[in-house]
Amino acid sequence: MISKIKTKPDLSVDFAGIKLKNPVLTASGTFGYGEEYADFVDLNTLGGVIVKGISLRPITGNPPPRIWETPSGMLNAIGLENPGVDVFLTEKLPYLRKFDTAVIVNIFGYSFEDYVAVAERLDGVPGVSGLEVNISCPNVKAGGIVFGTDLKAAFELLSAIRKATKLPVIAKLSPNVTDITEFAKAARDAGCDGLSLINTLLGMSIDVRCRKPRLANWTGGLSGPAIRPVAVRMVWQTAKAVPLPIIGMGGIVTAEDALEFILAGASAVAVGTANFINPRATVDVLEGLETFMTEQGVGAIGDLVGKVSAG
């Protein structure tokens, strides 16, 4: 029905000024700092790596148990364990710079000042392509303000970060809100260049025999295929409401899943939990996208973005 094309499809994406050779990224916190997957993935093949969340100072994270499996999903309450921005710059970034792939640094803080300080620290650092600002981690209680669920706080924080750096700023939004498009608009108003969605849904599980929560932190973030329908819906709503480019994520395991996000309006996608169950998930998604485009005669990946219609 659809004529096949002979030329290799064009998978490149200009995402908010970041040149990606293809739309397949890694979701923060699920791919370490790239090196962990070196036995499985040639990082040169990826559009980019979004690294595990980085804060100003090292964070030891939550006590175990930190994870629990749920139907087609998992809960995590890692507590944003990370070595801090200095160690990241001296020990993690040099490894990543060896590859021809975009490096997007996911950042967070426990206070307004922390966030801004880490953004400043990364400004102008060679090898860093952009910042993804995590205003949505459900496992961080400290600081008082929940940036991800308070519009005004989100706007002010993102505005300050915008001023603190010349790098493209991508706001990573929380799905645990009534209307995610309002947060997308706040990010746009704050001058952000792009959006990432979704972060994890807040969840909980209980060991009924011991009558204890399964996670030491009681609640955790739900990720994986279970949440995909919610994520696709939010990307679709947001893409219609706000003109910023979107990195879509939440339960992507296959190219088909990635295409749902792209058709819903995402310009790029991030593979998260799937890396755990298939360490080559990113590459498989990428190859599937290419095959799909060839089969369907799609010349450029951009031609698919937001193209869902009643038919």
Add this chain to the structure above:
Amino acid sequence: MISKIKTKPDLSVDFAGIKLKNPVLTASGTFGYGEEYADFVDLNTLGGVIVKGISLRPITGNPPPRIWETPSGMLNAIGLENPGVDVFLTEKLPYLRKFDTAVIVNIFGYSFEDYVAVAERLDGVPGVSGLEVNISCPNVKAGGIVFGTDLKAAFELLSAIRKATKLPVIAKLSPNVTDITEFAKAARDAGCDGLSLINTLLGMSIDVRCRKPRLANWTGGLSGPAIRPVAVRMVWQTAKAVPLPIIGMGGIVTAEDALEFILAGASAVAVGTANFINPRATVDVLEGLETFMTEQGVGAIGDLVGKVSAG
């Protein structure tokens, strides 16, 4: 370790004045009007039946396709198809009244007036034990006001329904909100007797080859085991915040799942999507609860409500 008791455990629950012989109910829209399951379940064994949502006038519902399977879950956009309250009273209720089980009528409307009218119509009807007010269906767009995600609208609607009936009023809350406890408080302030949570999460899925939404309605409600961690978390948060009794639901398939909700703070539970994959799910949950209580030496089901602790 735990000594076994000889006597049969007491499963009865007084839920907001409704006497339930046990805490196992059926979630609205997943068990028809009871009769559909007559080949599989002796309705006398159930704590109660919450019937498919009833409106003032018959509703034809959404065009097909109305359902789509997702990882460990399903999307539905039935559009609240139902025969209307009159047909319910003449053709559906008489069947249910033959059984020794509580009948809770789930109601909804497309306007404030519709809701109140159907509540009035059911007031004092013999055989009706209580009303569950669905202020949270994600598939109903008409009416303009989204009662489930607007605090003031929810409060006013529930207050009016409270005045319109002497029956126990149970508010069924939407999970698609930033803070479900605020809606629980609004329900309490409006004089509601109990809470039901959660309704479905708003989701979407796309047929990537046809570039069309999988549901004719584009979006639908996500239910099933996939959403259970979110539901358990919301029940736990709400139980801590508001003293009203809770019917917990969202992905319950087994007695273990039901116990998660009870330990999180639910006084009763409703089995929904599980009825589709195991038409005897309600009975299996009930029997599992009894066995669990016997094994763990729990005399009364109430002794488990909200008993999750750090241990």
Add this chain to the structure above:
Amino acid sequence: MPLTKLHKATILVHTPVGKEYYRIVLRAPEAAAAALPGQFVMLRVSETMDPLLARPFGVSSIISKSSLELYYRIAGRGTALLSSLEPGQRLSMHGPFGKGFPVPPKGSAPVLVAGGSGFPPLLFFSHRFGARAHLFLGARNKECLPPPAVIKKFKDDLEKVHIATEDGSRGTRGVVTDLLAAYLSGLDGKVPAAIYACGPRPMLAAVSGLAAERSVPCYVSMEERMACGLGACMGCSVGVKTGGYKRVCKEGPVFEAGEIEWGCRESNESKGSEEFLTLKTP
């Protein structure tokens, strides 16, 4: 209470038959005793939560007092998973459900029409009521026709089997409804007692049109996605001419063709995933 519609069905026979078709025989005595032509069962292909829902399959034959037969085509991940199961394994099954085909008048010569993978319920029907019936089988090409063993069974049970393929690779070249139209026209005003059809929606719509023109009673077996299979979820609705919807699982799957609002459901949707879109492993 006696549970006659809830089964733990043991796979007795499970064999590939032709391209992407499988035949499965399940031990489930109560279901075998109760099933009528046109009815279906809901089969869970896994005990885990993914895939979650049971899949509907029309009963194609009662093999013995205690077992029934299904034919299925690999359409997506559920059927792909099913095809990997071995004899001896047990599956949760509910049913039989739905309204079957009306029994044709004794001694009458009904006309059957099966398109694509729509043959299983008509196989059951043929065996029971087919002695004088003509069957029209249509497919895109000969590979998409029912497997040879099935065509043989049809030939054994029926008076005549007519075949059409769109590419002419077997039988008449063209769509099955043209063949049917020609046959009906050739009857010289004699009309068959009734037409019984199962297949893709566009074919059913066309058959329905032919039957209406000639005032032949026509029964169509419809498909729609299902969750419960027993009338509770309202998920399997088809639009009807009188307005509103009817449930394929309860009021159907067999409907009088004149009842159906043919225009209201687009049937093009893609099924399960092709190889390159699914979870890969080395």
Add this chain to the structure above:
Amino acid sequence: MPLTKLHKATILVHTPVGKEYYRIVLRAPEAAAAALPGQFVMLRVSETMDPLLARPFGVSSIISKSSLELYYRIAGRGTALLSSLEPGQRLSMHGPFGKGFPVPPKGSAPVLVAGGSGFPPLLFFSHRFGARAHLFLGARNKECLPPPAVIKKFKDDLEKVHIATEDGSRGTRGVVTDLLAAYLSGLDGKVPAAIYACGPRPMLAAVSGLAAERSVPCYVSMEERMACGLGACMGCSVGVKTGGYKRVCKEGPVFEAGEIEWGCRESNESKGSEEFLTLKTP
């Protein structure tokens, strides 16, 4: 790039051995070539999304150039599902991962301690380095001991096997650490080169205490829930004495016993579901 840690492992042998224990031999040449005693593999027990995560299992033996052996106990739904799989089926497997046991000094006489189902990595260790070693096996009762065939293998490979059961149904009555303590005291000041232990956390803590008192180097193989198995998710952390956490999958699973902060993780948690709590079918 050559993918030496990603496998589609074919089940060669799969047999129940003793109460709730299974032995599985998997064909996976690169893994067999690379695995060291104490390392583990991540095995997906199903290709569907439920259960989602791979399960970690210690390698118990290299059977041939191309296959390795695991022993597992049915602990919950993942292992229950695994136990239903047949030879010939293929499973996604990643690994081997983690830091194994340090190689004992040549000719030394190490002491091994296995509690409950913690024996598999020590089996591998014994075969490689066990000629002069003593093993202390502990369990609640004789049914919970490793299967007889495993005990036989240990006896073949080791100098001596000491057994303790809490109910005295086999070997000495009491906990294995008492038996170990008595043995160590009986050495009259001679200390073993090192202790290698695998088992429940409380047992490891006790062994660690005995070793510390006597200044014997001690290595413990730890368990924690895992998602990735390769150091990326930070899910498998154990608290360490120096503050913060280390990853069982990367810095472990074998740690120097003195590193571990024993007090900070309660180990009582219930595993998979008992019969009456799981999805039932007739």
